[in-house]
Amino acid sequence: MNVLFVCQGNTCRSPLAEGILKKLYHRSGISGLVDSAGFSPENEGASPNPLAVAVAMEHGIRIEDKRARTFQQEDFTRFDIIYVMDQPVMDQVVAMARSNVAMEKVDFLMNLCNPEQNTAVPDPYNAGAIAYNSVYSLIEKACIQLENKLKHHA
Numbered sequence: 381m382n383v384l385f386v387c388q389g390n391t392c393r394s395p396l397a398e399g400i401l402k403k404l405y406h407r408s409g410i411s412g413l414v415d416s417a418g419f420s421p422e423n424e425g426a427s428p429n430p431l432a433v434a435v436a437m438e439h440g441i442r443i444e445d446k447r448a449r450t451f452q453q454e455d456f457t458r459f460d461i462i463y464v465m466d467q468p469v470m471d472q473v474v475a476m477a478r479s480n481v482a483m484e485k486v487d488f489l490m491n492l493c494n495p496e497q498n499t500a501v502p503d504p505y506n507a508g509a510i511a512y513n514s515v516y517s518l519i520e521k522a523c524i525q526l527e528n529k530l531k532h533h534a
Contacts, residue, residue: 381530382413384459385489386469390418390448392512393465393501395428397489399441404527416446417455419472429505431512437479439516446503456482463522466500474482478520492525 385397394416398510426448427433436443436515445497455462462485470488477483490499501518504511 384455384457384462385416386451386462386473387418387465388469389420389423390416391423391426391429392432392505393515394418395443395446395460396432396436396516397471397523399443400520400523403441408527408531410530417449417451419451421450424450431509435516435526456485462486465489467491492522
């Protein structure tokens, strides 16, 4: 299953999600493309936030080589599912969807834990290490739910 995570800048939440799910895919032998993107063109090519890198490293995940990229129309074709982090990002993805088929691929990441509640993953940018650890835990719980779902449908 090809999975894309999308947040605003592609430097905090979505790179963490990408790293977590890649680790879970490896652990479970699940195949597929895992990537992340954002909507801030000024971040194009930027490294993940140093706090995101540090939190990931504490969990044995390396994301320092990730480079931010912007969400593209082709992502609707390349990915089976697109998980967004919050309502503003959902609104931007929806604005780019050209069909119902594309829209059916889009969901809030936290709906994996709390179906149909559309709960946001808070943006930890400029909020400190505690916020990054909290966001990591939320994202990890959702990714583990996805891993379990994929293992049982493989």
